[in-house]
């Protein structure tokens with residue numbers, strides 16, 4: 001490859017509507033205006049691939065000076081408003097209450113008239129670990145590695161069942177048993193589960209009948225509002241979670257002459273005490289099984305009102321305005337092996353003291369400045385929804401949509417909701433979002449509301465980079481960085497290997513062993529998959545210091561495991577053994593997903609090597625291993641094989657479609673470079689059908705987008721957005737759907753479905769995985785007119801697009817680095833030179 005010169009982006013004084021790229025951590029910021037010589041990586045240049053049948057033109061499209069020619073249309077403005085609203089209080093936590101969060105704290109707001117109920121969580125309140133099980137060792141069987149050669153030998157002899165039995169007995173992880181409840185949910189003893197924290201209940205004495213009731217979540221403002229009139233008195237509540245101030249804040253106001261009476265209580269499902277002193281209501285508790293201590297502290301401010309404390313509740317009499325400020329913390333600390341030690345009471349006090357003198361409006365303004373700084377980086381308008389639709393509640397709109405009516409603006413609302421939820425559940429400094437983000441009201445949430453690394457948590461982060469929220473991946477990347485320590489132990493003890501691993505299920509107490517359930521728990525590929533996220537943050541941000549200091553060590557150590565784990569077969573190819581295709585079939589050798597994960601990791605390491613120009617011998621070793629990997633195989637019915645053996649069942653409708661990892665989120669298979677494999681992937685996808693759990697349907701939106709079939713992707717989106725009320729665990733055809741609060745149902749609620757759906761919609765509008773920036777690659781006929789601003793392409797390019805009658809009108813590209821870029825619209829491929837920081841208007 002040729003060597004060329006790049007000048008890194010330096011701010012040029014020009015006012016940008018959107019901030020350029022987001023970086024995790026100031027200490028990793030690359031110096032501006034640094035000159036360096038660099039070999040072009042896939043995303044660095046985006047111009048070096050060979051394109052099959054795509055028509056190429058070397059003529060750059062027309063260049064138009066930028067004068068804000070992309071304008072926001074006024075059309076159908078109200079139908080496109082980014083508000084979820086309802087005309088009744090929520091009765092049900094999962095399907096109706098409205099979520100707020102600041103990354104660390106999360107809450108569900110019910111909006112009752114006689115009683116406001118705010119159920120809340122703090123991210124670190126977890127049962128499980130050494131506190132519950134003194135002999136807990138991250139689930140590892142220390143002798144597991146001794147049996148690995150035998151398991152491999154059995155697989156070599158084709159004795160798959162025997163190999164499964166042995167691996168199950170000797171290598172699978174440990175726990176203390178399962179407690180099943182009648183509704184199908186389980187508690188996994190020793191492993192633990194994410195816990196609900198407590199509930200704020202504010203009873204409004206003497207309300208009578210309410211009229212003009214409205215409960216809304218305003219995504220543009222990042223707040224929940226409740227308004228109604230009762231006995232001629234207007235009531236208004238606003239609730240939000242603030243990241244800068246680390247609190248949840250609620251204001252209750254009313255127009256009553258003498259003020260309103262409120263009774264305020266804090267309650268928890270866990271053992272606790274309530275204390276009242278100096279304007280603060282405190283709930284101090286400890287978990288039953290592992291003893292983890294926690295405290296919630298609620299500041300209560302009601303100017304002019306009288307306060308009295310009795311029966312564990314606070315009576316506030318005659319308040320025209322009531323302000324509640326909540327801080328909550330636990331003793332959890334992310335340090336092995338005990339994972340505790342934080343002075344949570346001092347933490348809460350510090351948080352509340354810091355905001356004591358600030359009034360509600362100031363807190364709100366600080367929250368909104370922070371929140372909007374993220375949310376407003378992107379804008380999406382899908383035209384075609386009648387303005388009158390804004391008179392329908394969100395639930396009515398979903399009902400209408402379910403009966404077949406079109407509502408592109410509702411789809412755009414769903415898209416932005418995914419961004420809202422990610423902003424609420426994952427912020428720099430927080431833990432990563434878990435299966436339910438940070439929202440949970442149960443002692444035994446489904447799958448422990450844990451960190452599942454065989455698709456789920458990765459999917460939650462799919463939309464982060466492309467929708468302009470790259471720094472929200474920081475919690476995931478910091479988390480995997482910390483996971484390396486327990487992950488090394490598992491690699492050594494269970495696999496006799498260097499490097500680090502994590503398997504299917506993980507808790508914040510370093511459970512990196514294969515899960516106890518076999519074979520579903522077996523998935524050493526977890527770390528390789530996570531490493532993709534470490535790389536992708538670089539691919540979008542081009543932050544070299546981050547790549548060198550944060551991503552590289554994580555990726556390198558994950559690759560060390562794979563270099564050791566892969567076995568050479570008789571044909572001299574490298575294959576994974578034992579290998580498992582999540583959660584389908586038993587263990588075997590060379591399952592497609594493992595092969596693709598290893599390829600993806602090695603490929604990204606190759607890209608990183610080009611950037612860092614260091615680590616030569618390791619880079620050579622990885623490149624060699626990559627070239628020896630057994631590649632994707634096309635089977636007897638034209639399918640992309642899920643296993644090394646050609647044994648795919650054309651009738652299987654299994655929700656995991658792991659053999660298509662290479663199509664999305666990987667890029668080993670793509671329409672440009674590997675059309676035959678893309679065709680095979682399509683055959684497999686068609687056979688699997690359109691059903692599945694929420695996340696499975698969401699994944700299929702992304703697959704079809706990568707296959708550039710916008711109408712099919714949209715059909716899947718419609719399927720995902722089918723209103724449901726199902727809350728018990730369902731798979732397959734009866735899975736998927738959306739609740740009236742727009743949370744996606746596995747069922748039950750799992751955040752991956754929301755985020756995978758948002759990522760899929762982004763993928764319909766912009767793709768950049770194959771060395772080309774594809775504009776509107778999978779635009780469905782259902783979205784004839786629209787506009788999007790602030791999407792991000794790999795290689796540090798920000799993209800705005802406007803389209804009419806299904807055709808691109810114009811796009812604005814803002815590159816972070818000067819260079820040559822390939823742009824594709826339909827079959828037209830152009831090469832353009834983008835200048836760092838200079839918007840470029842592209843027209844066909």
Ligand code: FUC
Nearest residue numbers: 435447452456583693746
């Ligand atoms: C995987 C999936 C299940 C569920 C669980 C949390 O195991 O197969 O459907 O989403 O994760």
